[in-house]
Structure formats: structure tokens, C-alpha cells
Amino acid sequence: MKSIRILDSTLRDGMHAVSHQLTPAQMAIVAAKLDEAGVDSIEVGHGDGLGGSSCQYGFSRAPEAEYYQAVAQVLTKTRLAVLLIPGIGTVEDLEMAMAHGVKTVRVATHVTEADTGEQHIKFAKAHGLEAIGFLMMSHKAPPAKVLEQAKLFASYGADIVYVTDSAGAMLPADVAARISLVAGALSIPVGFHAHNNLGLAVGNTLAAIAAGATIVDASVCGLGAGAGNTQLEVLTAVLDKAGYHTGVDLYKVMDLAKDVVEKLMHRPQTVNTDALAIGYAGAYGSFLLHSRRAAERFGVDSRDILLELGRRQTVGGQEDLIIDVAIELAKQRNSSL
Ligand SMILES: CC[C@H](O)CC(=O)C(=O)O
Ligand SMILES: [Mn+2]
Numbered sequence: 001m002k003s004i005r006i007l008d009s010t011l012r013d014g015m016h017a018v019s020h021q022l023t024p025a026q027m028a029i030v031a032a033k034l035d036e037a038g039v040d041s042i043e044v045g046h047g048d049g050l051g052g053s054s055c056q057y058g059f060s061r062a063p064e065a066e067y068y069q070a071v072a073q074v075l076t077k078t079r080l081a082v083l084l085i086p087g088i089g090t091v092e093d094l095e096m097a098m099a100h101g102v103k104t105v106r107v108a109t110h111v112t113e114a115d116t117g118e119q120h121i122k123f124a125k126a127h128g129l130e131a132i133g134f135l136m137m138s139h140k141a142p143p144a145k146v147l148e149q150a151k152l153f154a155s156y157g158a159d160i161v162y163v164t165d166s167a168g169a170m171l172p173a174d175v176a177a178r179i180s181l182v183a184g185a186l187s188i189p190v191g192f193h194a195h196n197n198l199g200l201a202v203g204n205t206l207a208a209i210a211a212g213a214t215i216v217d218a219s220v221c222g223l224g225a226g227a228g229n230t231q232l233e234v235l236t237a238v239l240d241k242a243g244y245h246t247g248v249d250l251y252k253v254m255d256l257a258k259d260v261v262e263k264l265m266h267r268p269q270t271v272n273t274d275a276l277a278i279g280y281a282g283a284y285g286s287f288l289l290h291s292r293r294a295a296e297r298f299g300v301d302s303r304d305i306l307l308e309l310g311r312r313q314t315v316g317g318q319e320d321l322i323i324d325v326a327i328e329l330a331k332q333r334n335s336s337l
Helices: 013-017 024-036 064-074 091-099 114-126 143-156 172-185 201-210 232-241 250-264 273-281 285-298 302-311 320-335
Strands: 005-008 041-043 079-084 104-110 130-136 160-164 190-193 215-218
Touching: 005 232, 013 285, 024 041, 024 064, 024 250, 041 104, 064 079, 064 091, 079 091, 079 130, 091 114, 104 114, 114 130, 114 143, 130 143, 143 160, 143 172, 160 172, 172 190, 172 201, 190 201, 201 215, 201 232, 215 232, 232 250, 273 285, 273 302, 285 302, 285 320, 302 320
Parallel strands: 005 041, 005 215, 041 079, 079 104, 104 130, 130 160, 160 190, 190 215
Antiparallel strands: none
16 A cells, blocks of 8 residues: 655645634644644644744734744654745744754745755755755746756755645646656655645645655645645545555544634635636735735725736735735726726
8 A cells, every 4th residue: 555645734824824823722732633643744834934924924823933832742743844935934943943843844935946945955954854845836837847946956955845736726637747757757755735726636636646746735624825725634535545545544634624623714715716716827825815905905806916916927925016916906997987
């Protein structure tokens, strides 16, 4: 039976869906149950990773260190991971996270900018961490470019490289093309992180595994940016039926979803019109709530904002452009009245 490693991102990507407002105590409850359910690794922190708690991305409910402390205390077997986007998070932030029990760092760069993660991967390896290169917005680059960038991460010493469908914009064939090329060319494991904006997160994750991915992300109730991530409970059941071993106890993650995470959610995690617009336009997953707020403030349609952001080829970190686009759309509307 082939083993698939599961990395749960409920307590990091899921923070986007609750405006980064989970408390350390709430995270500790969820983390303890993920640990008990046998989930291999969990990622924790602000939705934008280390250093993300800011005016630009929204403040977390508590200081970052408190989240890592609270979660590290309850873990017995599960590995604690953080996300670091170079430029938002720093090596100093990573040192703080390490001091609080973090064992894995995912260095997340735009799919064409792996070089911006070199020092972070090398620092992580020099300090005994597991280092993962995380190529965001992988739909924006053809498979050969994704491979070129994955090779860069491998050359810096990354233990794993991820193809990341940040916008939930890929079809199964897009996923398979990228993963099979990277997995065929590299000797390190390849991972896949999905978003459900086109309703394809579980299917795309299966396509990734069939193409050679051996580590995949999921989150309880699918909690995550946009339409959310691959739903952990569903993926656990599907992988079991497909004959893969994940080590995850299905009933325990089902109970965690129903008894705990559903109660923490601010809204049901569905493919609503804005989330669908993100997947259709290929815009950044975490732009959803920011675009909705800008749409309300300037009286424009949030789908128009998201489609325009997709047309402009915006990348993660350009949240400030959302307001600019909303203002321009409002001006265009006013001048056509
Ligand atoms: C803003 C960081 C982003 O949420 C990372 C991620 O999960 C993705 O690109 O999908
Ligand atoms: Mn994500």
C-alpha cells in the first residue's frame, strides 16, 4: 500500500477564512485533535505566514509566538510547520518560530521567483529544519518553468518541493502535467496544495498523487482562502478507498470537523461566486475577503475586481492593488453614468 503524507493547513490557510482571528487556545484544541487523529504535519500561523500579521494583510488575534507555543505544547507525534514568504517573513521570524518548536518551514515564493527563497532554505537546512520550497500560483507558469524553479529549490537544499494551486485555477490535466514533470526529474519528494475554487480540490489532489506527488495538503472542513483547500475528511476517505495509506483516522477527523471546526467558521466554506471568480480568473486565493470589502466600500462588483486582478497578472502580496482596482472600476462606472 502506497503511503501519502498529509500536511494539514487548517490553522494557517484557514486563518484567511476567519480574517486571522483564531485564538491560540482554539488552535491548540484543533492541533491536539489533528495529532490524535494521526495527521503527519500541521501548518500554523497567520494566513500569510510569518510576519503576515500587519496592516497590509490584517492583524492576527494574538502575537505570532503565542500560536506556536500553544500548539507545540499539545503535539505528541505531529510535526509543526510554518509558512514563510520571503519579504513578508524574515529569518528572525523563523528563529522565533524555531524557538517555539517549529520543525518544518515552507518557503513560499511566486512560481517564477524561487531565487528569492535561497537564503531561507539554506538557513533552515543549516539549523536542522525540514525545508520545503512552495511554488505559489503554479498555474501561471508552463510545466517546464515550474520544473526549472523546482530545480532551483532543490539546488538550495530543499527536502521537498510543492506545486501550489493558489488560485484553485488548475484542471486535473494542468496538475498532472506539472507534477509528473517535476517528480520525474527530481529525486526529492513532490507535494501539491490545492484550492477548491473550481470545485476540483479533491480531484486535483488525486491527479497530483497519480502523477507522483507523495505529500499533499488538506484542511478540516476545507477551511482556507477562497473556496478553501482540499477537505481533509473527504480526502482521508477518498485516499482510503483508492488504496493509499495516510495514517489518518477518518472518524476522528470527521468528529473534529463537526464538533470543533464548523463552530469556529465565520461562514460555510463553499464555492460562492467570488471564490469561483478567483478560480476562473486565476487570481490570488487570499484576495477574496479583501475584494469583497473593497467592493462594498466603493459600490462595485467584487467579481469585476477579481477578474481585473487576474487580467493584471497580480501575484500574492499585491493586496494594495485591490483598492486601486476598486477605485478605477468605480470611476469608470461614474463616468459612464
Ligand atoms: C498568502 C500566502 C498563501 O495563502 C499561501 C498559500 O497557501 C497559497 O499560495 O495557496
Ligand atoms: Mn493556499
